[in-house]
Amino acid sequence: MEKPSVTQRKRLKIRARRLTRRVLPFVASLFMATPLAAPVARTSAAGMETKMPSAKALQSAFFDQRLHDLYRDLQVEQQGLRYEVFEKAVTGYFNLKNENKLNDKQLLTVIDFDLPSTEKRLWVLDLASKQVVFHTLVAHGHNSGENVATNFSNENESNMSSLGFYVTQAEYVGKHGRSLKLNGVDEGYNDNALMRSVVMHGADYVSEEFIKQNGRLGRSLGCPALPMDQYAEIIDTVGNGTCLFLNGSDTSYSSKYLNEDVAMNTLLTTNS
Template identity: 60%
Template sequence: MEKPLKNQSNPQPRRLKRQLQRTARRVLPFMASLFMVAPMASPISKSLAGGRAPAAAAPKPAVPSTPSRAVRFSQQLRGVYAALQAEQQGLRFEVFAKAMTGYLNLRQHGKLASDKSLLTVVDFDLPSTVKRLWVLDLTNRRVLFNTLVAHGHNTGENEATMFSNTVESNMSSLGFYLTQNEYIGKHGRSLKLQGLDEGFNTNAEARAVVMHGAEYVSEDFIRQNGRLGRSLGCPALPMDQYSAIIDTVSDGTCLFISKSDAGYDSQFLSQEVAIAAWLPEEQPAS
């Protein structure tokens, strides 16, 4: 048999090549249409490590809007008020909120002792026959004391209606006070008070307005007289509690004496300053 020449071409590979080309022309448009219609596979994020961006960015989940600082401040006040169970012990929220605002202002101004988180509140909207003084432990969310407290002789009978910062007025004075040191006076153990509200209580020292115990602050006195006895302007306390209260609140804690609709105002009722003290701005990420 004669062998083919080396340069003689074999026609079969050429036929096979032509068949493959015809098949490709029919199949490739169909495959391309599939890629145009079908969605891309979900693990596209893996390509980000190699610097390749996905064909379409996945939608981000909705992020709830952040409440304003004022709203958050109000929410926190409500939370502390509830944790203290202050409403159950007769302390109204509006009085508590005002007292807390002043407390935070004073703390922001560095006027309070740094090692104590105590707030004493007196609500003279309530009659003298009601327990209207509270000592609040803000760290442990506890009401330490809730007791009777007297108002000044010329402030009113059972109801406290008149207030003064004048020497020898024998009236109670409204506003924020800073507790100071104790001393032994004509009422025994007594606690000095520094009035902080100009025009309302800054004559407390000159008037000797202090916290002390008195026999006329008792349930027995109420039963006999229909009201408490009255002081010369001091927030006088029951004899069986005054000493423990003085021990607790002395040396740099906040006392707030409140009365609505009495013309009282204070530089320490700035909500902006209170918010700054309680909700400092978040530090930017480094």
């Protein structure tokens, strides 16, 4: 069967979301109890039967509404985090949670390399308390671009950043001091991160002072380098099993962790 186009899916989501707002308590209780319930029908006063959207469409609308509510509660739009980036990051978070790859902290780190290095483009989000834990500067790889990262690579010695989803691992002390290992889980896009030693670490070229002097941040060899006055606290917070999503403009990027069906079923079954 031919899959619906992106435009058709968006139109269906919008229609279903409008209906969901009116019957949200009913939808929530229905799908928490019976996620695969059959389509519902109702009879109007004139005797005309009107079919509501399918169960899957309502589930999708409920998931979409929850994400919009979370986005609103976190107040990250005012900080420059676009909804389309947030949506991808949270979808991946729930996919990774479904595979038991994450710890119980409910933390999500988002880096948007579509933004210039002169802007704060890293967010650490606490999805449980709906709070922004950190919002700060972050550097990209030397060969990814000047002020804006436009080129990405998974190859060793490319000195570029790598897009996609990561799961944080343990910290260690290396040439940059305290550093946090990052396990890239998107095959072909960032799964060489450990071999390339792509890690979170502090760098003195990640600061407002450096921006004032150079018009941009300094650049790493592919690591998401952090400000010296924050990196240790960020490593302490997000280490050992939290989700990191690195976004950037690359039309070739795809990920199995952007499966909306898995994400919404995980959200509904865990009531996160």
